[in-house]
Structure formats: structure tokens, C-alpha cells
Amino acid sequence: MLTEFGRFxxxxxxxxxxxxxxxxxxxxxxxxxxxxxxxxxxxxPQDWVEKIANLYSLGTEEYSELKKAAQNSQKVVKLDFEGFDLEDKDTLLALARQFKDLTEDDKMLIKNILQKRKKGGIK
Structure with missing residues (x-):
């Protein structure tokens, strides 16, 4: 089945x-x-978004669309744990293992916390 990246x-x-x-x-x-x-x-492959953007001289909007399509098409995500302590690693792995069992409300709560952090709302 063609992925979002494949359609792009x-x-x-x-x-x-x-x-x-x-x-x-x-x-x-x-x-x-x-x-x-x-x-x-x-x-x-991680470098394909940049390669394709350069090869086809994609504009800003097309580049964003390609990047989103590539992210949405990933089946496996690698995490770099360098600099993380053991407790942080355990927390991230627990989230990954149990994510599919979370309720939609729990997922929304986590997403809201992360978005607030990104916008500088939580210190």
C-alpha cells in the first residue's frame, strides 16, 4: 500500500x-x-528528504509537505539516548511500550504538555 511519502x-x-x-x-x-x-x-532513509528537496528544487511549502509525509510514513523510529540518565531512558521506553494502551484523553494530555513546553509555557 502506497504511503503518504510514496504518494508525494x-x-x-x-x-x-x-x-x-x-x-x-x-x-x-x-x-x-x-x-x-x-x-x-x-x-x-533520513537523508532522502533533503536529497529530494535539493534534486527537485522544492519550495518551502513542498519541502514541509515532503518532510511531514516522510515522518508520517515511518514505521520505526530510532531514539538517541546519549546524555540521558537511566530513569529518563526507562520513562521513554515505558511510554513507547505502553502508548497503544493509553486512552485518547491520556494521549491528548501528553501532547498538550509537550506543546506547552515547545511554546515556552512550562519551565
Missing amino acids: CRKLRIDNGELLKHMADKLGVTSSYLSAVENGKRNV
Whole structure:
């Protein structure tokens, strides 16, 4: 099934009159690998958003759309625990393990806390 990232790339290719092979060649990968990424069988490589944005001279709005599509298409996320103490690691891992069991209210509460922090509302 085509991911959000896959739909973005397909539209980009059509708009530029390209085939899957052309984009794959530009990215330095095989057509089958690009297809696997677009269909969610492989994660979107971290450097592809920048590569695609540069290769196709994407504007700010298109770049944001591509970045969001790549993030929404990720199946696996890697966390860098460097600089975290053991208690913080345990907390993050517990959240990841138990997230699917949280209620929608709990998820919204966590999201609100994080958004307030981002906006500087919580010190």
C-alpha cells in the first residue's frame, strides 16, 4: 500500500515526467528499493528528504509537505539516548511500550504538555 511519502514521490515524478527508475537513479538506489520505501516495506532513509528537496528544487511549502509525509510514513523510529540518565531512558521506553494502551484523553494530555513546553509555557 502506497504511503503518504510514496504518494508525494509519485506525484513529484508525474509532475516532472519521470519514471520510478529516474528518481531511483537520482537517489542512488535501485527501483525496487525506492518502491519498497514508497510502499512502506522499508523506512524512508533520513537523508532522502533533503536529497529530494535539493534534486527537485522544492519550495518551502513542498519541502514541509515532503518532510511531514516522510515522518508520517515511518514505521520505526530510532531514539538517541546519549546524555540521558537511566530513569529518563526507562520513562521513554515505558511510554513507547505502553502508548497503544493509553486512552485518547491520556494521549491528548501528553501532547498538550509537550506543546506547552515547545511554546515556552512550562519551565
